[in-house]
Amino acid sequence: MKKSERILIKKSASGNVDAFEELIKDYEKRAYNIAYRLLRNSEDAMDVVQEAFIKIYKSIKEFQFKSSFSTWVYRIVVNASIDFTRSKKAIYSLDENIKSEKGDIKREIADYQNTPEIELERKLTRELVQKSIDKLDDIHRIVIILRDIQGFSYDEISEILGCSLGTVKSRISRGRIALKEIILKEMELEEVNLSQKK
Structure with a gap:
């Protein structure tokens, strides 16, 4: 820490x-990105980031300098996002979908040819991945x-979520497997829909 x-x-x-x-x-910026993705x-x-920052200001006296300040901040943002999602689910039905807005995922495959077809394919891939992550x-x-x-690194995620490194690795591994299965199912559904339209 500086x-x-x-x-x-x-x-x-x-004060x-x-x-x-x-x-x-x-x-x-990163706090907003985390909240928006969630x-x-x-x-x-x-709203969640503003609420999280108010909470951070009110509880900053409790910060012990044991972890980095950034992971402490992001833990509060993640928890505020989770609380918000739970409160929404309590107000609406359990299967209520959170309205999604088109945003771009930061990590994109570098390409050397920006044709409209490639741009469209990339956009559809991003949408498919985000739709699958939402599930x-x-x-x-x-x-x-x-x-x-x-x-974030595994260690940072462990600090942000307040769980062991082993738990983080296990959740990421299971999450990636589940995500792959969802993506494959979504692709199969799209193929079925396309074949029915023909």
Whole structure:
């Protein structure tokens, strides 16, 4: 942890709002990306991040410097997103779909030829992958988003979720297997639909 960050944390803990704003600005974009990937709605993601940052400000005195500040921040964002999803499910029916907005996954395969066909194929692939990720249960969806979309290390995910490294590895492995099965089923369904249209 940088000395300047440590100073800002201590100032924030004593109630300095300006110090907190300076401290948190480096985390805003990634916090939003995590919330958006989990909730699939930009307004909900903004609300959750704002709520998480308020919680961080109120509880920053409790930060013990045992883990990195970033993992502590992202743990609160993930938990706020999970709580939001649960509250939505309580309000609506259990099979209520979270409204999805088209967003691009950061990790894209590099291509050297940007033809309209390739662009369309890539877009359809992204949509298929995101649609399939949305169908994973919460436990596996969260680790897949943190690892494969946001690029966190296994150790960071372990800290963010507050579980052992073995549990993280196991969940990622199972999540990837489940995701592959969902993608294959989705592709089969699309092939059936296309053949019926012919």
